[in-house]
Amino acid sequence: MPEIRKDPVFGRWVIIASERGLRPNEFLTASEDSVYKCPFCPGNESLTPPAIYSLPSTDGGWRLRVVPNKYPALVSGGVGEEQPDGIYNRMDGVGSHEVLIENARHGLRLEEMELEAIADVVRAFILRTREIKKDPGVKYIMIFKNHGRNAGASLAHPHSQIIVMPMVPIRLVEEIGGAERYFEKKGTCVFCDIVKEEPRFKKRVVAENGHFLAIEPYASRFSFETWLLPKKHLSHFEDMPEELVLDLASILKNTLGRLYATIPEFSYNLVVHTMPVQEPRAAHYHWHIEIMPKLSQVAGFEWGTGFYINTVSPEDAAAMLNGGKKYKI
Amino acid sequence: MPEIRKDPVFGRWVIIASERGLRPNEFLTASEDSVYKCPFCPGNESLTPPAIYSLPSTDGGWRLRVVPNKYPALVSGGVGEEQPDGIYNRMDGVGSHEVLIENARHGLRLEEMELEAIADVVRAFILRTREIKKDPGVKYIMIFKNHGRNAGASLAHPHSQIIVMPMVPIRLVEEIGGAERYFEKKGTCVFCDIVKEEPRFKKRVVAENGHFLAIEPYASRFSFETWLLPKKHLSHFEDMPEELVLDLASILKNTLGRLYATIPEFSYNLVVHTMPVQEPRAAHYHWHIEIMPKLSQVAGFEWGTGFYINTVSPEDAAAMLNGGKKYKI
Numbered sequence: 001m002p003e004i005r006k007d008p009v010f011g012r013w014v015i016i017a018s019e020r021g022l023r024p025n026e027f028l029t030a031s032e033d034s035v036y037k038c039p040f041c042p043g044n045e046s047l048t049p050p051a052i053y054s055l056p057s058t059d060g061g062w063r064l065r066v067v068p069n070k071y072p073a074l075v076s077g078g079v080g081e082e083q084p085d086g087i088y089n090r091m092d093g094v095g096s097h098e099v100l101i102e103n104a105r106h107g108l109r110l111e112e113m114e115l116e117a118i119a120d121v122v123r124a125f126i127l128r129t130r131e132i133k134k135d136p137g138v139k140y141i142m143i144f145k146n147h148g149r150n151a152g153a154s155l156a157h158p159h160s161q162i163i164v165m166p167m168v169p170i171r172l173v174e175e176i177g178g179a180e181r182y183f184e185k186k187g188t189c190v191f192c193d194i195v196k197e198e199p200r201f202k203k204r205v206v207a208e209n210g211h212f213l214a215i216e217p218y219a220s221r222f223s224f225e226t227w228l229l230p231k232k233h234l235s236h237f238e239d240m241p242e243e244l245v246l247d248l249a250s251i252l253k254n255t256l257g258r259l260y261a262t263i264p265e266f267s268y269n270l271v272v273h274t275m276p277v278q279e280p281r282a283a284h285y286h287w288h289i290e291i292m293p294k295l296s297q298v299a300g301f302e303w304g305t306g307f308y309i310n311t312v313s314p315e316d317a318a319a320m321l322n323g324g325k326k327y328k329i
Numbered sequence: 330m331p332e333i334r335k336d337p338v339f340g341r342w343v344i345i346a347s348e349r350g351l352r353p354n355e356f357l358t359a360s361e362d363s364v365y366k367c368p369f370c371p372g373n374e375s376l377t378p379p380a381i382y383s384l385p386s387t388d389g390g391w392r393l394r395v396v397p398n399k400y401p402a403l404v405s406g407g408v409g410e411e412q413p414d415g416i417y418n419r420m421d422g423v424g425s426h427e428v429l430i431e432n433a434r435h436g437l438r439l440e441e442m443e444l445e446a447i448a449d450v451v452r453a454f455i456l457r458t459r460e461i462k463k464d465p466g467v468k469y470i471m472i473f474k475n476h477g478r479n480a481g482a483s484l485a486h487p488h489s490q491i492i493v494m495p496m497v498p499i500r501l502v503e504e505i506g507g508a509e510r511y512f513e514k515k516g517t518c519v520f521c522d523i524v525k526e527e528p529r530f531k532k533r534v535v536a537e538n539g540h541f542l543a544i545e546p547y548a549s550r551f552s553f554e555t556w557l558l559p560k561k562h563l564s565h566f567e568d569m570p571e572e573l574v575l576d577l578a579s580i581l582k583n584t585l586g587r588l589y590a591t592i593p594e595f596s597y598n599l600v601v602h603t604m605p606v607q608e609p610r611a612a613h614y615h616w617h618i619e620i621m622p623k624l625s626q627v628a629g630f631e632w633g634t635g636f637y638i639n640t641v642s643p644e645d646a647a648a649m650l651n652g653g654k655k656y657k658i
Contacts, residue, residue: 007548009507014548015638073638087526088547171635178338197416218417219336219343306500309344309402
């Protein structure tokens with residue numbers, strides 16, 4: 001089973017998952033293997049474990065499926081507690097890993113789908129999260145999407161992933177801690193302040209509708225990094241009321257569409273940032289989505305410093321996204 | 330000039346350097362541009378700013394050159410202090426950025442060079458650091474190398490980089506803080522403990538000589554991540570005595586050679602981790618080098634959690650590096 005190891009200096013956890021190295025990579029094998037069968041296409045359901053959740057299509061098939069990942073980063077069973085290993089510490093890779101197949105058509109990208117179908121993807125995330133968090137051992141539920149080879153995707157068929165974790169990841173601890181310090185100092189939620197400030201400044205706004213705002217963040221790490229923020233304060237993604245779902249689907253469609261139109265060979269990571277599922281609602285933290293286009297490689301300076309060098313200012317990025325101008329890499 | 334912006338949640342700094350987006354990318358342009366002239370090759374010295382430091386070759390030319398980066402991430406001048414910008418904070422991108430051209434031959438990789446020539450590269454890093462740190466405004470000197478297109482390099486001619494910073498980067502603050510907590514708890518340097526533990530355990534050791542140890546770290550984030558550690562405690566890289574230089578050159582040559590032999594299309598980032606230059610010598614921190622091969626893309630899960638998923642255990646990686654077995658991606 002996978003193993004979680006702790007770096008003795010940083011206290012940073014790493015998942016060592018050798019079995020996951022065996023997963024198929026369509027981008028590497030499809031060209032040389034003419035009989036490649038996409039495990040996410042209708043008719044190939046036997047290539048994945050049985051569905052945990054699915055929505056029927058009008059032709060008697062399915063239009064959305066959630067399945068356990070066949071090559072999981074974390075699995076159920078094992079000991080979810082730290083054990084010494086020489087001078088180091090480890091624990092079993094306890095958790096789970098699901099794949100959400102967003103639609104039945106291999107080549108249909110998320111933002112090309114009908115609004116109602118994108119809304120069904122959002123609803124499936126919410127429903128799975130509400131179900132999974134009933135287990136009190138579950139500490140964090142990470143919802144994310146890698147699209148395109150440059151973004152680390154191994155399969156082209158549109159899909160997202162849900163990784164269920166036995167601890168709150170360090171990035172979230174830091175993010176929530178930062179938001180808490182802001183709240184203590186200013187008495188307001190930093191994300192609420194961003195939601196107020198950005199439409200006033202205008203130059204970093206990409207899209208807006210009744211319930212959501214899409215911006216290029218002030219200190220964007222990556223060229224065309226884009227955040228989607230609910231306007232109304234809410235700490236937990238899974239507590240989102242139904243009346244927000246269509247607006248989220250709509251701003252996803254709008255924003256991803258602009259990014260595709262502007263950036264050649266657009267690849268991206270999309271991550272839902274939310275409060276740990278077992279924590280009560282909080283005034284200082286505000287769930288949101290971060291979209292990170294992959295235009296350049298993160299290199300030595302970034303790894304060494306934690307600093308990022310971004311060669312497109314968020315103001316320039318927003319102007320290009322709004323002007324329909326093509327970005328030349 | 331470049332600008333340094335602070336993320337209001339994490340307190341994370343980002344460098345916005347639009348001019349740097351204009352730098353040439355040999356990997357993108359060389360194929361379409363038959364008159365491409367490498368700015369780092371002899372005869373093309375006018376394509377870079379004048380050398381800050383160089384070593385002569387026997388034929389009257391040079392064998393190593395340090396030049397200011399023509400497309401710097403940070404520059405001299407400007408105000409090195411935080412200023413408010415709406416609800417955010419920024420400062421001018423104050424610092425400097427040098428390129429070390431490791432040899433005159435376009436196609437000669439660092440580990441293919443003669444031992445004495447690699448030692449000259451190490452000595453140049455030390456000399457430049459000792460010179461640059463005389464300015465008390467300099468807080469950190471980051472020495473690193475990106476090799477290969479997948480590792481974010483834009484030019485193929487072997488080179489390293491030196492970025493001079495007006496603050497200690499957050500990654501170092503965290504790393505040194507972690508080492509300090511370990512020291513407070515156990516009374517020893519965590520890196521000294523690793524240097525003792527690993528040769529005893531054997532399975533993660535890649536190479537060893539009189540003064541240095543090369544290992545796959547216990548909680549390696551990346552497949553084939555490799556650390557080079559001086560055996561004797563020392564916090565500051567630039568304080569390395571001359572008698573260690575040849576051993577460092579030798580373990581660099583040995584380790585990079587094994588990585589090339591094992592990993593197809595090997596690309597890597599190499600980063601020197603060292604104590605901030607203005608800080609006194611410390612018992613809890615130990616300079617070292619981290620080599621991060623780029624086999625897969627860092628994807629959504631990693632960005633969202635700060636967790637890494639590694640599909641090759643450090644023990645398997647060390648066995649392959651020692652056995653001369655080729656890794657199949």
